[in-house]
Amino acid sequence: MTHDVTSATTETVETDAGPARITWHRARRRPRLVLAVSHGAGGGIEARDLKALAAELPAHGVTVALVEQPWRVAGKKVAPAPKTLDTGWRGIWPALAAPGLPVIAGGRSAGARVACRTATELGARAVLALSFPLHPPGRPEKSRAEELLGAGVPTLVVQGGNDPFGRPEEFPGYGRGRAPRGRAVTGDGWAYELVEVPYGDHGFAVPKRADITQEEAVAVVTDAVVRWAGSLG
Template structure:
């Protein structure tokens, strides 16, 4: 069953594309989109397919600035506040199931920041980081901001999926972070390989929390 929810945030409404499995969900995967993109990105659809196949509900979150038709994202604090409002609503509507937060590119950054800073009751059991951008685009002087601290601050299990030619860099493995490198670039357009990479990890993650 699929539906689109409108959820109020302090920065305007967010739209949540919610897909529910046929049976009661074993968990909930919440996904954010890239900076100028939307919830139909191939890697997000691949992750959705994997989650539904393993009995999870999936919520793909369209941030308020994209609902309003803008492509340029607002400051990170506004993205995080809207994300927190949506996560709060979804936590209330899906009580008692493990929640995995994630997204692609900018959405992965938001999910990582939230995993470290959200109210403890709203934090996820794991994070799915698709095309996490370790480095920002180059400034005029050629320097690039390092986003590594955002993903390094996550203490729950992380799966990072990146394209081998991602110009923004690829996260490294740690004791809590698995890394899968697929053919392709930052766009991660190969939906099937993303689905295959995500499915087994989601199954292990949810089973570890809720057998």
């Protein structure tokens, strides 16, 4: 798979949490959606899945906006409280909606939680949750399922099979004997769907002994998002 990420432009946006930054990867023809994705608490927009989406989606009519939260732009190493992350995301939203296209709110890990918490309020078309942190590692009783189930819009979860923050079978509706991988689980007038990246950890890294290569693992992510985004119209 060849990724072209050379045609990006950046924009600084003032928010109540400080300046944020958007790196735009514009759809190459007939733009129909904006996919806005932010990073997690431990990394930035250079994450392998975010880079791959920015390279792949523009060829399918989807403009990708990689969002850097104010704390990351300021060079801080520790993410602030969820309330502050939500404030930054709200401040960025008008710029994301400025092209006049429906916006998919997305993010990886902590960014996915932000997208879920604010989707209905901001009028997101859908939510993309990459490596949703269902619970802290080793603490399944500290579930964050309510945030995911409360998104209120069509949602795609892409989760590593070995993610310590929540394996696919731990998600509501996807346990053993329940819905098979990839089947939508309906909620209150909406649905969420889960796609598994075999052997993937929280960053979708796969071990060398796995019967899937790293490139193939990333392709599971991009292929799932391309298909799902196409279903949104």
